[in-house]
Amino acid sequence: MTPGARLQAAIDILSTIAEMRHPADRVVDGWARASRFAGSKDRAAVSELVYSVLRHRAELAAALGADTPRLLALGAVALIDGAGHAGAMALADGARHAPAALAPDEAAALRAAVLPAADAPASVRLNYPEWLHAEFERAFGGDLEAEMVALMERAPTDLRVNLLKGTREAAMEALAAENVETESCPLSPWGLRLKGRANITGLKAFRDGLVEVQDEGSQLACLVAGAAPGEQVVDLCAGGGGKSLALAALMGNRGQIHACDTDRRRLAKLMPRAQRAGTRNIQTRFIKPHILPGGADADFPDLEGKADSVLVDAPCSGTGAWRRSPDARWRLTPELLESYRVTQAEVLARGARLVRPGGRLVYVTCSLLPSENEDRIAGFLGQCEDFVQLPWQARWPDDLPVPHAPPGLALRLSPVRCGTDGFFVAIMQRKT
Incomplete structure (x- = not known):
């Protein structure tokens, strides 16, 4: 897929999420299954752009003055991924499978877009619904900003070692034999954290019941x-x-x-x-x-x-x-x-x-x-x-x-x- 085609795929997925209000992972997985032409790098790039928009939607909407899937995706490319306004606009050139060229108002919004400054409302800068602000203040107090920043980051993939089938050390060795590197979770005595990405359900250690996907917090x-x-x-x-x-x-x-x-x-x-x-x-x-x-x-x-x-x-x-x-x-x-x-x-x-x-x-x-x-x-x-x-x-x-x-x-x-x-x-x- 070309960069423009990846962008258009992300726009299509975001449009489906907005219209159907279905969970993003379900929509992304459905697109991947239906798009056999997309290689692993294509799927990863499209998924990353979709989730980048969802993590930063409030600040992107404020920067652009609009929240259409098309402009949000272009804004994420320009402002979050660092391609800049010109780099994002170059992808919307009307070529086959790429987004159509920007209308004058879209181009003007993208050129003028700047992420909210430090004096913007916390809910905009940190991307959460404003009506939840009082609850989060009550929960975190002075740690609110740090916790909300952390909630915008990508979570690690944690595994729980099934002690009915083996030890944590045995699981680490079995995963390493399948070229999956892990480290012990800091707190859970059964937890392993992936150092990279892996198709967990395709691994023998998973099929044999030695490991299950489970966040360390759930394990605790x-x-x-x-x-x-x-x-x-x-x-x-x-x-x-x-x-x-x-x-x-x-x-x-x-x-x-x-x-x-x-x-x-x-x-x-x-x-x-x-x-x-x-x-x-x-x-x-x-x-x-x-x-x-x-x-x-x-x-x-x-x-x-x-x-x-x-x-x-x-x-x-x-x-x-x-x-x-x-x-x-x-x-x-x-x-x-x-x-x-x-x-x-x-x-x-x-x-x-x-x-x-x-x-x-x-x-x-x-x-x-x-x-x-x-x-x-x-x-x-x-x-x-x-x-x-x-x-x-x-x-x-x-x-x-x-x-x-x-x-x-x-x-x-x-x-x-x-x-x-x-x-x-x-x-x-x-x-x-």
Whole structure:
């Protein structure tokens, strides 16, 4: 593909994302599958330009005075990639597969474009919705700028070594034999971080179940949640089952994990993954979204008040994962955020009913917003007086380095403080 054709492909993808409001990774993958003429370097270049626009959309729109996919892509080439106005305009020459020549108003906007200065609003310079500013200030205080800059960077690719299949050292050797260089993650005892890029799902180490893709922050959430051999564990919002698989390894295949979800399609992905991982103590359970207040939970007649641990990996805004999904920041609305908060309260209340006296209720989000984290826990504890919050430090293994997390009972991870995606973990115990 020519540079102009790559630019046009990025414009087409951005247009689809804007019109359909589909996740960017799904649209990019769909384009790649349908564009067999595109080589690996072409796919990488197109993908990089798309994600560059999504990471910098607010400042590009401010610089250009417009937010059309075509101008945003040209602006990213000129201002983010460093090609300059002339370099970007040269790619839109109307040649075959390249963008059409710029209209006079487009050319004028591109020539005049300058990225916002230091006195511009933080939400513009740092590319997040302005209506979230108060929440981020509350979350980060004086660290807001550094954390939001970090959320614009590309996230590393982390792997979790499956201890049911081998050690971290054995996994590093197996990956090196496939020309994939890794290093140990700083905090997770099971974590490996790629030094470059690789097609993980095509590797023998992945197909054999020795490694799974999982951010180090997610691994740490599982580590502090804990699960001992022989326990009865409920993963209430299991999705594709990444955390269930990590907990199964912690349990050494002893005990039982009940992986539950309201989406049959997501849940169906778990058992093939469990088979590949050599996991034998997971069973899946499709559940309905809601239960009647005060009534019996028909989906859990056998587990009410009996679980040693209930993991509530709650649906959330995903603000902690913006490094991986920069388009998610632009899809989030106040109404959608409020719907997440309602669901979070519901699943916390539902999970609490399953915990035995002395058992644990673990609430996890990949959100950085206090309204989805601290506020939800405060609301829950205010209504459920038979639970008490435990300090996460008490659940942390003595032989591991401690995350540089903010003080408090809950564990809060972020890119700047911990080098991970943003996560929140609160551990509550039911009184005996």
